[in-house]
Each structure stands twice: as structure tokens, then as C-alpha cells.
Amino acid sequence: MSSIKEIAKYIGISPASVSIYLNNKDTNRVSRETKIRIDQAVKDFNYHKNFFAKSLSTHESNLIGILIPTILPLFENDYTNALLAGIQTRLSYFGYGILFFPSSAQSSIEIVKEQLEKSAGCDGYLLFSTGFCTMNQIRKNIEEVKQTKRPFVTLNIPRVDEDVNQVLLEDLDVVSGVRYLLKNGHRNILLLLGRSKGEHSRYLKDDFKQLMEQYPAGYDDHKVLYGEYSAEKSYSVIRTALEKYPETTGICCMSDIMAASSMQAIRDSGKSVPSDISVIGRNNSIHSKLTYPLLSTIDLHMREAGLSAANLLLDTLAGNTVTQKILMSGSLVERDSVRMIV
Amino acid sequence: MSSIKEIAKYIGISPASVSIYLNNKDTNRVSRETKIRIDQAVKDFNYHKNFFAKSLSTHESNLIGILIPTILPLFENDYTNALLAGIQTRLSYFGYGILFFPSSAQSSIEIVKEQLEKSAGCDGYLLFSTGFCTMNQIRKNIEEVKQTKRPFVTLNIPRVDEDVNQVLLEDLDVVSGVRYLLKNGHRNILLLLGRSKGEHSRYLKDDFKQLMEQYPAGYDDHKVLYGEYSAEKSYSVIRTALEKYPETTGICCMSDIMAASSMQAIRDSGKSVPSDISVIGRNNSIHSKLTYPLLSTIDLHMREAGLSAANLLLDTLAGNTVTQKILMSGSLVERDSVRMIV
DNA sequence: ATAAATAAGTTAAACGGTTAACAACCAACT
DNA sequence: AGTTGGTTGTTAACCGTTTAACTTATTTAT
Known part of the structure; x- marks a missing residue:
């Protein structure tokens, strides 16, 4: 596995120069000729930047963690899939990856704890809840995520106290x-x-x-x-x-x-x-x-809710500090399965 | 953000001891009393291990990257969802996380390249193809993944040369x-x-x-x-x-x-x-x-195919070096929409 | 009594990048 | 002649964890 040091040594410059150029192709701290030589060396060595080293150094990963307190297989539920589709669309567009972390735990609280433990290092989190969660568990999960000091947005979770970013589905708890x-x-x-x-x-x-x-x-x-x-x-x-x-x-x-x-x-x-x-x-x-x-x-506009949640998270990541509650209201789609009784 | 060093300093021991204990609670290189003090400090500081530092040091991440050369939103396709459900089930069970990396590129080749670029560092990969890919693109994508020297398994991709692990769906290209x-x-x-x-x-x-x-x-x-x-x-x-x-x-x-x-x-x-x-x-x-x-x-048994692919990848990660082609054959499910013409 | 083993640590290098601070050189301006 | 400023770099510390190799003190075995 080639490193920046090898590249630098190969063309006889310092690793710093290589790093500086690779992070900003327009930099004026590297001459045109050197740039060309770096490009060539990168190709020759088939060099790929080490993601972990970079993240360790810069304290950012371009990764968003998905926290779903469920032991059921993912990707088998219409609601969650629609939500995820919206989320992925937006996050991908802005260059963020999505991380699903596993848990072998059984209770909702343990699951989120374990997921967080293993995914520590994401730039932000999206916290879900499922039909299994009680309000008490939900609250504990939120506390757990808060501790990371990372921005997060809840989805599919009832309204809680003021300083939590939430996307609320108005019709979720209403018949x-x-x-x-x-x-x-x-x-x-x-x-x-x-x-x-x-x-x-x-x-x-x-x-x-x-x-x-x-x-x-x-x-x-x-x-x-x-x-x-x-x-x-x-x-x-x-x-x-x-x-x-x-x-x-x-x-x-x-x-x-x-x-x-x-x-x-x-x-x-x-x-x-x-x-x-x-x-x-x-x-x-x-x-x-x-x-x-x-x-x-x-x-219920789950897809749009996913988009909104991603947007909100991205905004927060970009420095917006105002806590927001985004309210999505459902809408009736009238087709042919209901008739009026007169 | 608390680090191992802080913890160590706090209880007056070296970071190494903390690390050794945290990685193996049964170690006999740390006394019982010290163990208790470490546990307490971890709680007090709400310490979480830095994922990147660990991965950088150990060269493993417990992460599997999903490479899907598509610009369509994920999680909106029955086939892929079934596959992913199988994959997630198995990988989660064995403690692996799943990483979806984004791409803004338009062509199938560029997408995989970009996804790899950004997700470099996964322990292994699952390479998909979609209806859009030509055989030529597929081959190039495989070459690209091979270059990472990491184990990978293809899914949904026609049979290629011998030394690539593949799960093949027998009925995929057959009516x-x-x-x-x-x-x-x-x-x-x-x-x-x-x-x-x-x-x-x-x-x-x-x-x-x-x-x-x-x-x-x-x-x-x-x-x-x-x-x-x-x-x-x-x-x-x-x-x-x-x-x-x-x-x-x-x-x-x-x-x-x-x-x-x-x-x-x-x-x-x-x-x-x-x-x-x-x-x-x-x-x-x-x-x-x-x-x-x-x-x-x-x-087509997509879910099972996902399970198999995950199994195969896990095996390879565990040291199995035999290249495998797993053949899944489809099965007919007879219900009521076809009648016999006499 | 002495050698060997064990317990409970420590030290320091390594993983691969990033970045603030510094430096040397040259050209241009006043 | 001296100052300013732009080019093109370099140095070295740092991010947080791991781990091979070393140390010291205490038991145990012969």
C-alpha cells in the first residue's frame, strides 16, 4: 500500500508538498512541473489516500451514521426504505457516505449504544426509532447520541425538548x-x-x-x-x-x-x-x-422527510446552530377503495 | 473528546496499559484494581475509542463497502433491497458495518472509482452491477476493485475469470x-x-x-x-x-x-x-x-444470495483463499396467474 | 540458594496524513 | 539600497491507538 511518503521520496520532495497539492490542485505552493510529477507518481503507484489517517488528522470523515434500534433486518420495510432513499439521495449529492453499524444487542438502548460505540467518528448521526421503542428508551437514546457532541437529527420520533433537531411526521401518531x-x-x-x-x-x-x-x-x-x-x-x-x-x-x-x-x-x-x-x-x-x-x-411523505432530515443535518454540519423542528404533514390520496355512505 | 492519554494520565498509568486492557478485559498485564479504575474513568469521561485511530493502527475497520454503480437512489428497488437485507443480516451478525459511499459521477466506471477512492480502507467490498452496465464497464470495475488488494465478492454480475469470488444468479439472464x-x-x-x-x-x-x-x-x-x-x-x-x-x-x-x-x-x-x-x-x-x-x-432468492455473498466475503476475510463461484438457481412459485392451455 | 516464571507495568515507534510556522530565492517597486 | 511580496518549497508537531520489546518486582520450582 503506497503512502504519501513513498510518493514524496520517489520524486524527491517532502510529503507535505504532496499532501498540499493533493488537497488543493490549485495551490500555488507547488510548481507546475512538480504537480505534473506528483500526478504521474500517483498513477504509477496507484495511490489512494488512506481514509483513516486523513480522518484522524482532520477530525472529519464525510460519513453520516444511521442509528436504527432494531434487530430486524434492514431494507425490508417500506417506511424505512422510503426514508433512507431520501436520505441517501441528499447525502450522496453532497459527498457524504452512509454508515450502518451493527449490533448484536437485544434491547433498543443497548443497540444504539453499541452502534455509537462502533461508529464513533461519524460527522453526524440520524437517529431513528421503531415501533418497538418506548418513550423512555427513545429519551435515553437521544441522551446517548447527545454525548457524542456531534450534530444529529431524529426521524420518526415524537417531539422532545427544544434543543434537538427533529423531523416530525405530523400524521405518524394519528389515525x-x-x-x-x-x-x-x-x-x-x-x-x-x-x-x-x-x-x-x-x-x-x-x-x-x-x-x-x-x-x-x-x-x-x-x-x-x-x-x-x-x-x-x-x-x-x-x-x-x-x-x-x-x-x-x-x-x-x-x-x-x-x-x-x-x-x-x-x-x-x-x-x-x-x-x-x-x-x-x-x-x-x-x-x-x-x-x-x-x-x-x-x-406521509417519508421520502421527503428523509430529504429534509439530511438537509437539516447538512446545515448543522455547515455551522447552522439554530435548532429546528421540521413538521411534515401527511396528505390524503383519494383513489377508489373508499366510498361515501349516504 | 477524551482520549486514552487523558484516561491514563487521570489514573496515573501509561496509555499502553489502558489500551491493552480495553482490548482484552481478561489480560493479566493489568491488575484487578487498575482494571476497576480504568472502567470507572471510562465512565466518568464518557470515553469512546476513536475509530479512525484504531483502524489506522490495526489496519482493519470492520467495515464492508458496498459498490453500486448507479446514479439512481438506493433503497427503491425490490431486487437490490432483498440482496441488501441478506447482506446486512449476515454482516451485522458478525460485527461488520456497512458503508455506502456516494458519487456524483455519471458513468458506471467513474462511480465505482469515486466510491473506492472515498471508501478506501474497508476490509472488503461487495461489487454490484445494474442493468445499465455493459460487460466492458463491469470488467473495468472489477479491475478497479482488484487494485485495492482487498477481498471482494461480486453480485448480480455475469461470470468472469477464475480468481474472482462471485455469487451467480443462474436465472438472472434467462427467461x-x-x-x-x-x-x-x-x-x-x-x-x-x-x-x-x-x-x-x-x-x-x-x-x-x-x-x-x-x-x-x-x-x-x-x-x-x-x-x-x-x-x-x-x-x-x-x-x-x-x-x-x-x-x-x-x-x-x-x-x-x-x-x-x-x-x-x-x-x-x-x-x-x-x-x-x-x-x-x-x-x-x-x-x-x-x-x-x-x-x-x-x-431468484435474492435474499439468500445476499447472505451467501456476505458469507463468502467473511470467509475470505478470515483467511480462506479458495476462490469460489456460488451458483444460486431460481425456483418457480406456482400460484394462480397462469393457466394451462389444452 | 538460585534459576525460571509470572505479574504488572512502561517506552517508544509506528500507522498515514495534515498544517502552522518557517525559509530561501527571486523580482519588483520606491 | 532596502522593503515588499510572490514562488516554491521544508520542518516538525500532531491526530489517538496499538504493540513489540523492555523492565522491575515478586513467586514458584528445583
Whole structure:
């Protein structure tokens, strides 16, 4: 492995000169002839700068660490992928690499701790949370990241105290789909959440309860179902629920995949969408464009949220010191899976 | 930022002792009492080891670089995501981090060069190719990675010379779906590829041609269509093709998304799947489980390919010097979208 | 009683770059 | 003649950790 010293020795100058030129081709501290000789030597030796030495010396790495407290495989979740796509697009454009660090730990807190331990040295961090995290764990994770003294932005995490940069998804903890169904005259509504544990679920359930209690039909705890974000589980849960609650006219699902599965379950129960039962999804992912009928859904703008988070982090890295909370509101995408009850 | 020196100074011992202990808690070169004091100091100072200094010193980083010659956003492609999910699962388990490095370059060769330039220092690499790459570019990229003298494994790349570790997807350049349709008696077949450029497309088209020429209906260049892996494009392409070729009884699509879109197009053309037209997809992705009727598809086992690639790389890192070509063959997943013509 | 082994450290060089401070030379200006 | 300024460099310290080689004191074995 060739080093700057070899190059320098080879052409008979000091390593400093080589370094200075390589970091600024326009420098006037190296003559034109010397520049040419350096270029040639770099080619001859197939020289590549040592990333670690450079980072050690300059205290910057052009690397952003992604902290995701999950033991599930990455890249298998629609929401996270959309977020990551946005993040990668922006960071790449500005020359930053993305680092995913592993953890063998089991709890959310331990995972972030371990990820940080191993990735110490990133210029900044993007802290995620998942459906598994409790607010307490989230808070601890934030403290942990704060300790690094590096800029970071949270994503997918409820609002916390003032001096943390956050991208907030307004519709994340709110059952906007249920509001839409209500507006369309539905009163017998099933809510299909992902996981039963975690902070998000609690918020969603509370919101649903508050909404339903305003109507005579009222709130029924048993009408909150859990599909684990999986197609199979959602299908079976909805099939049995439809038998138990034949009066159902609307289903609000917290993901498009669960919504698409619900539509299958409805069809296999001998009913049809939307004439018998209306369905609304969430995410406006590709799935919502491939169902029949086309799925109405809530677009959370995950990709844009990723872009914003990257922007905010980049700004902070560039010296902006104002803490920001970026609020992304969701928007309804009306397609063919919900009908108005008159 | 606290360093090993501060810690050492604080408790009045040499940095070496701290380092020795921190790297091996069971060492007998540090007394029990000193160990306790180090632990305490680490906590008090909230000390984290400097990743770069360590890597510089030990010449290893526990980082694997992902080289993807594409300017498209990552994490938006079913195939790549499945591959990455497999890779991440395995690498995380063995304590390796994953590094995605950016590039602003436009050509496939420049991208890999730039990615390598910036990520120099990874313990190993995973080299991908995309539909855009020509064989020539692929070969150059391989040469570029070879120069790093680091172990690497190619994925999604046709077989090249002997001393390159590769995971080969047997069904990647072959239209297995067409074979299945032929076996089921179909003779008027549309082939829906992704992109029109690139090595993969050429192979696929050749295979299709060879297959069709064995039958009286023969091969028709116009029946090879391009859906750009997008739902919208696939839909429109298939709609117009169905008008032009009403005799069509089977469509073979190179992705499940394009197949699901094709099913929409078929329905909107007033025909139905599979009674009028049979459809087969590829990837056995979640999409194939959410269509109606359920989509028959070719499972390429991308996730497993990712696992294998990671395994192979890890083996090589551990000292295994035997070059390997791992062959993954696809398998047919029969569901409800193809019918037998008698 | 003495040699060998063990425990508990220390020293100093090395990893490969970066950069502030210094220097030598020459030309130009006043 | 002396000052200023531009070119084209060099020197040496520093970034934070690791590790081979050395030291000293204390046990243990013969």
C-alpha cells in the first residue's frame, strides 16, 4: 500500500508538498512541473489516500451514521426504505457516505449504544426509532447520541425538548384514515395497527378512541387489530374480524401492505371493495398503486422527510446552530377503495 | 473528546496499559484494581475509542463497502433491497458495518472509482452491477476493485475469470418464465423486460429469441417490451401491446411490479387473468402475494444470495483463499396467474 | 540458594496524513 | 539600497491507538 511518503521520496520532495497539492490542485505552493510529477507518481503507484489517517488528522470523515434500534433486518420495510432513499439521495449529492453499524444487542438502548460505540467518528448521526421503542428508551437514546457532541437529527420520533433537531411526521401518531372514513359516513370501523407494543401504537389507539367516542356506535377495544405489518397476519386477522363484526363498513390500515391484504381478505369473505367495505391504507407506497380497486391512502411523505432530515443535518454540519423542528404533514390520496355512505 | 492519554494520565498509568486492557478485559498485564479504575474513568469521561485511530493502527475497520454503480437512489428497488437485507443480516451478525459511499459521477466506471477512492480502507467490498452496465464497464470495475488488494465478492454480475469470488444468479439472464408459459401451452407470448440497454437485457432477449424460434409462431422483436421497472410505464406499454396483439395469451415480466401492473392493464382491457391471459412475474416479492389472482413468479432468492455473498466475503476475510463461484438457481412459485392451455 | 516464571507495568515507534510556522530565492517597486 | 511580496518549497508537531520489546518486582520450582 503506497503512502504519501513513498510518493514524496520517489520524486524527491517532502510529503507535505504532496499532501498540499493533493488537497488543493490549485495551490500555488507547488510548481507546475512538480504537480505534473506528483500526478504521474500517483498513477504509477496507484495511490489512494488512506481514509483513516486523513480522518484522524482532520477530525472529519464525510460519513453520516444511521442509528436504527432494531434487530430486524434492514431494507425490508417500506417506511424505512422510503426514508433512507431520501436520505441517501441528499447525502450522496453532497459527498457524504452512509454508515450502518451493527449490533448484536437485544434491547433498543443497548443497540444504539453499541452502534455509537462502533461508529464513533461519524460527522453526524440520524437517529431513528421503531415501533418497538418506548418513550423512555427513545429519551435515553437521544441522551446517548447527545454525548457524542456531534450534530444529529431524529426521524420518526415524537417531539422532545427544544434543543434537538427533529423531523416530525405530523400524521405518524394519528389515525387520519379513520377521520376520512368518518367523513364519508362510516361508523363501523376496524383499525388495523402494526404492533401492539410501543409508543406509536398507544398514541394511535388513543386517537382512535377519542374519535369514535363522539359517535353513538362508540369505541370498542376489540375493533383495534394488529397485523404486524405482515401480509399473512393481516389477512388472517381481518378474515376473522369480518366474521365477528359483519356490520363493518370501513377498515383503516396503518400500512398499504396491510391494506392490500385486507382487500384480499374482504374478497375472500365474499364481499367487495368499496361497495361493501371501504379500505384506506397509509404510505402511498407502490402497493397502493397495484391493487384493484386502487387503494386510497395517506401519504406521509417519508421520502421527503428523509430529504429534509439530511438537509437539516447538512446545515448543522455547515455551522447552522439554530435548532429546528421540521413538521411534515401527511396528505390524503383519494383513489377508489373508499366510498361515501349516504 | 477524551482520549486514552487523558484516561491514563487521570489514573496515573501509561496509555499502553489502558489500551491493552480495553482490548482484552481478561489480560493479566493489568491488575484487578487498575482494571476497576480504568472502567470507572471510562465512565466518568464518557470515553469512546476513536475509530479512525484504531483502524489506522490495526489496519482493519470492520467495515464492508458496498459498490453500486448507479446514479439512481438506493433503497427503491425490490431486487437490490432483498440482496441488501441478506447482506446486512449476515454482516451485522458478525460485527461488520456497512458503508455506502456516494458519487456524483455519471458513468458506471467513474462511480465505482469515486466510491473506492472515498471508501478506501474497508476490509472488503461487495461489487454490484445494474442493468445499465455493459460487460466492458463491469470488467473495468472489477479491475478497479482488484487494485485495492482487498477481498471482494461480486453480485448480480455475469461470470468472469477464475480468481474472482462471485455469487451467480443462474436465472438472472434467462427467461425461465417464458419456459413455464411454453410448457403450459402458450405460444403467443409478450416479454416485458426492464431496460432496453445493458448486458442483462441482451442476454434475456437472446434467450427469448432462441426459445421462441423453436415454435411455428416464432420470434417477433416487437413482442419484447420495456417497462423500465416502473408500474406506470409497464401499464401503458402492456395496454397498447394488447391492442396490437389481441392473440396474446401469456405475458412474462421480469419483475413482480411490472407483472402486477400488467394485470391491471389486462383487466382494464376487458380481459381477465388467467382465463384470457396468463401472467408470470419474477422475484417472489411481496407484490406477488398481494395481487388478485395471486401471481405466479420465479423466485431468484435474492435474499439468500445476499447472505451467501456476505458469507463468502467473511470467509475470505478470515483467511480462506479458495476462490469460489456460488451458483444460486431460481425456483418457480406456482400460484394462480397462469393457466394451462389444452 | 538460585534459576525460571509470572505479574504488572512502561517506552517508544509506528500507522498515514495534515498544517502552522518557517525559509530561501527571486523580482519588483520606491 | 532596502522593503515588499510572490514562488516554491521544508520542518516538525500532531491526530489517538496499538504493540513489540523492555523492565522491575515478586513467586514458584528445583
